[in-house]
Amino acid sequence: MPHPHRHPTLTRRRLLGSGVGGLLCLGLLSAAPGLLFSSAALASDAWQRLDAAQQVVGDASPEGDGLTLDLPHVSEDGSAVALTVGVDASLDDGDYVESIHLFAAGNPNPEIAVFHLTPLAGKPEVSTRVRLNETQEVVAVARSAEGKVWATSREVRITVSGCLMRGDDVQESLSNPRVRVPDSFSASQPGEIRTLITHPMETGLREGDDGETLPRHIIERFTVSVDGDIAFEAELHQSVSANPYLRFHLAPEASGEAVFEWHDDTGESARETRELNVS
Amino acid sequence: MSFDNTPFQPRLGVSRRQVLKGMGAASSLPLIGGFAPAFASNSDGRVVVIGGGFGGATAAKYLKRANPNLAVTLVEPARTFYTCPFSNLYLGGLREMSKIAHGYDELRDRYGVEVVHTLAQDLDPDSHTVSLANGDTLHYDKLVLSPGIDIRWNALEGYDEAAAELVPHAWKAGPQTELLRRQLEGMEDGGTFVLVAPENPFRCPPGPYERASMVAHYLSQHKPSSKVLILDAKDNFSKQGLFTSGWEQLYGDSIEWVGLSGDGRVTRVDAENREVETEFGTVHRADVLNVVPPQKAGWIAERAGVTDDSGWVPVKPETFESQQVADIYVVGDATVAAPMPKSGFCANAQAKVAAAAIVASLRGDSAPDPYWSNTCYSLIGPEYGISVAGVYRIQDGVIAEVEGSGGLSPSDASPEIRQMEAEYAVGWYNAICQDTWGTDA
Numbered sequence: 117m118p119h120p121h122r123h124p125t126l127t128r129r130r131l132l133g134s135g136v137g138g139l140l141c142l143g144l145l146s147a148a149p150g151l152l153f154s155s156a157a158l159a160s161d162a163w164q165r166l167d168a169a170q171q172v173v174g175d176a177s178p179e180g181d182g183l184t185l186d187l188p189h190v191s192e193d194g195s196a197v198a199l200t201v202g203v204d205a206s207l208d209d210g211d212y213v214e215s216i217h218l219f220a221a222g223n224p225n226p227e228i229a230v231f232h233l234t235p236l237a238g239k240p241e242v243s244t245r246v247r248l249n250e251t252q253e254v255v256a257v258a259r260s261a262e263g264k265v266w267a268t269s270r271e272v273r274i275t276v277s278g279c280l281m282r283g284d285d286v287q288e289s290l291s292n293p294r295v296r297v298p299d300s301f302s303a304s305q306p307g308e309i310r311t312l313i314t315h316p317m318e319t320g321l322r323e324g325d326d327g328e329t330l331p332r333h334i335i336e337r338f339t340v341s342v343d344g345d346i347a348f349e350a351e352l353h354q355s356v357s358a359n360p361y362l363r364f365h366l367a368p369e370a371s372g373e374a375v376f377e378w379h380d381d382t383g384e385s386a387r388e389t390r391e392l393n394v395s
Numbered sequence: 396m397s398f399d400n401t402p403f404q405p406r407l408g409v410s411r412r413q414v415l416k417g418m419g420a421a422s423s424l425p426l427i428g429g430f431a432p433a434f435a436s437n438s439d440g441r442v443v444v445i446g447g448g449f450g451g452a453t454a455a456k457y458l459k460r461a462n463p464n465l466a467v468t469l470v471e472p473a474r475t476f477y478t479c480p481f482s483n484l485y486l487g488g489l490r491e492m493s494k495i496a497h498g499y500d501e502l503r504d505r506y507g508v509e510v511v512h513t514l515a516q517d518l519d520p521d522s523h524t525v526s527l528a529n530g531d532t533l534h535y536d537k538l539v540l541s542p543g544i545d546i547r548w549n550a551l552e553g554y555d556e557a558a559a560e561l562v563p564h565a566w567k568a569g570p571q572t573e574l575l576r577r578q579l580e581g582m583e584d585g586g587t588f589v590l591v592a593p594e595n596p597f598r599c600p601p602g603p604y605e606r607a608s609m610v611a612h613y614l615s616q617h618k619p620s621s622k623v624l625i626l627d628a629k630d631n632f633s634k635q636g637l638f639t640s641g642w643e644q645l646y647g648d649s650i651e652w653v654g655l656s657g658d659g660r661v662t663r664v665d666a667e668n669r670e671v672e673t674e675f676g677t678v679h680r681a682d683v684l685n686v687v688p689p690q691k692a693g694w695i696a697e698r699a700g701v702t703d704d705s706g707w708v709p710v711k712p713e714t715f716e717s718q719q720v721a722d723i724y725v726v727g728d729a730t731v732a733a734p735m736p737k738s739g740f741c742a743n744a745q746a747k748v749a750a751a752a753i754v755a756s757l758r759g760d761s762a763p764d765p766y767w768s769n770t771c772y773s774l775i776g777p778e779y780g781i782s783v784a785g786v787y788r789i790q791d792g793v794i795a796e797v798e799g800s801g802g803l804s805p806s807d808a809s810p811e812i813r814q815m816e817a818e819y820a821v822g823w824y825n826a827i828c829q830d831t832w833g834t835d836a
């Protein structure tokens with residue numbers, strides 16, 4: 117399809133040039149022209165207009181059905197928009213969803229995150245919270261181990277309610293790692309895991325109080341292994357909200373130990389372990 | 396900063412004709428007093444208004460003011476409406492329930508609105524009829540729905556109608572507010588009041604934090620060793636900086652706020668034991684527990700077929716007519732009108748826009764070009780008020796805050812300014828109630 121009337125790079129330039137201040141400013145840009153997609157036809161191939169998504173899709177012709185992307189139609193706070201992505205298509209025996217890629221088409225850096233899944237991850241459904249600079253489309257692409265590809269998108273309108281204001285508590289990076297696992301699992305049945313950690317996820321695009329750009333400082337990688345085998349991995353980018361939250365699944369075959377690790381771009385990391393009880 | 400110290404300055408002298416033709420001064424419509432005195436008209440019609448709260452009562456009154464020859468019926472089960480605004484002051488011991496109570500006599504006697512005290516039970520958009528709980532059926536040319544919110548029972552595990560009798564929400568004013576007040580009175584000194592705050596969107600963004608303030612005020616007077624704990628499903632909230640510094644000044648460290656990233660999101664309520672559990676498994680026990688639960692548009696909106704899968708009502712911003720069903724205009728908390736907050740002030744302003752659009756449409760005219768303003772006052776203490784204000788108009792087909800409009804109270808204001816704002820809050824309350832029901836509290 118022909119490339120439509122918008123230039124992501126231009127938009128990005130304008131954003132950067134206009135000295136986007138604190139996170140609050142995120143939503144004030146929501147009125148940028150040309151970003152309101154209304155037609156369903158446009159929405160259905162939003163991934164085609166995004167180089168980064170196109171690269172993941174490659175030569176495949178992705179299916180739209182089977183991949184769900186849940187986001188509010190309207191969000192009053194662009195600094196943390198709750199998102200759930202999942203594949204509910206039935207797969208051939210032995211096939212499994214290998215990766216899920218998320219993009220924010222209207223953010224300065226469209227990559228949000230890539231989730232690498234394994235059969236140990238049980239159910240291919242992940243929730244997180246993302247930053248959306250302005251009203252835009254969020255794109256998801258998923259791939260299975262045997263090469264099936266899905267793509268979908270959702271438009272989200274960002275308004276910052278005049279009643280909202282950001283508090284700027286700076287806490288220590290990689291502190292307060294939290295993990296919640298089910299009390300027990302049934303063998304090979306997925307159970308829900310939740311994780312949360314304190315981290316500014318500083319985008320590198322924002323000015324501090326002194327007018328200097330705050331350096332980029334983000335968690336880049338999060339891994340989960342069960343008895344030494346990688347079960348779930350997430351590559352995170354600047355569009356993941358401060359204090360990254362991840363909800364996903366594990367389906368252990370037998371009781372064992374799960375290790376959760378967060379690595380940031382300064383080489384620092386945090387680690388938590390939990391016993392998984394299979395009954 | 397610009398807080399609005401005369402929020403209801405009447406704009407007399409704007410002629411009705413200008414208003415209805417949508418020229419120039421038409422945009423002053425949402426301002427109270429923007430209508431000229433009653434006049435005769437040929438374009439009669441039947442309008443039914445469902446809900447006698449901020450949006451519905453205002454719509455009924457302004458329809459009749461714009462065209463006394465319209466037949467306007469207001470359907471509202473309660474004979475006395477208790478306002479949520481200032482219900483926190485009742486909890487704080489600053490106001491009696493009778494001072495937040497409003498009736499419908501003025502609308503009936505002075506404006507000629509027919510008021511029917513019953514529930515609207517069902518709606519048929521095809522035949523343009525509403526069936527009422529008293530057995531009657533009403534026909535309408537245009538319908539205004541302002542049903543407010545309903546609680547999404549069980550959306551928060553363990554919080555259902557039975558739980559609300561033990562652990563009140565008090566997010567609709569009346570018996571729930573009185574129950575919460577009795578529980579506060581019964582609490583031992585040294586206890587903990589826990590308030591559970593929801594994620595967006597919900598009725599009155601600053602409401603939970605004003606409530607925490609007013610409860611802290613009450614406790615400081617009567618039970619000074621007690622604490623207030625707010626468990627929040629959000630990482631930031633309305634007027635946060637102002638609330639936080641006000642809390643510090645007035646209540647020291649007796650109010651604690653735990654946000655989403657600090658594991659503040661409650662995922663389960665145990666009403667019998669007054670316990671809540673957070674997303675990461677922390678259990679908090681309360682002496683008095685107040686849950687502000689997840690919400691949706693009042694149920695009648697769903698019956699009318701005007702809600703979308705979010706549970707709220709998408710509207711055409713120019714008129715507040717439903718995007719899904721013709722001739723049904725929806726205003727107030729039930730709508731998706733962000734960035735306008737779900738406030739009584741906004742419900743009132745939206746109702747005027749809908750009323751003007753209906754009057755214009757029944758005459759075959761087009762609706763005037765609207766704008767809206769909002770001011771939310773909150774009291775942190777009896778003499779400590781803060782506010783946020785905004786002006787909204789339509790940009791690129793959606794409601795947007797006018798750049799540079801409104802603003803917040805200054806963070807470094809003097810005690811005199813805080814006190815003045817507390818007084819303005821009272822002035823605001825009196826003015827909006829006069830404008831909505833024609834009554835003093």
Ligand SMILES: Cc1cc2nc3c(=O)[nH]c(=O)nc-3n(C[C@H](O)[C@H](O)[C@H](O)COP(=O)(O)OP(=O)(O)OC[C@H]3O[C@@H](n4cnc5c(N)ncnc54)[C@H](O)[C@@H]3O)c2cc1C
Pocket residue numbers: 445446447448449450451470471472473476478479480481482483513514515516541542543544565566567598599602606693694695726727728729737738739740741742770771772
């Ligand atoms: C604690 C608290 C403090 C607040 N403080 C402020 C403040 O300071 N300033 C401010 O601007 N706003 C404030 N608000 C918000 C304000 O209360 C709401 O935004 C406002 O009430 C919305 O008006 P509405 O018309 O949409 O709904 P409501 O005012 O709730 O009116 C809805 C009415 O519809 C009726 N109804 C529902 N279903 C039916 C049916 N099927 N048939 C007939 N009638 C029906 C109900 O009985 C009710 O009377 C506060 C809210 C809370 C909870």
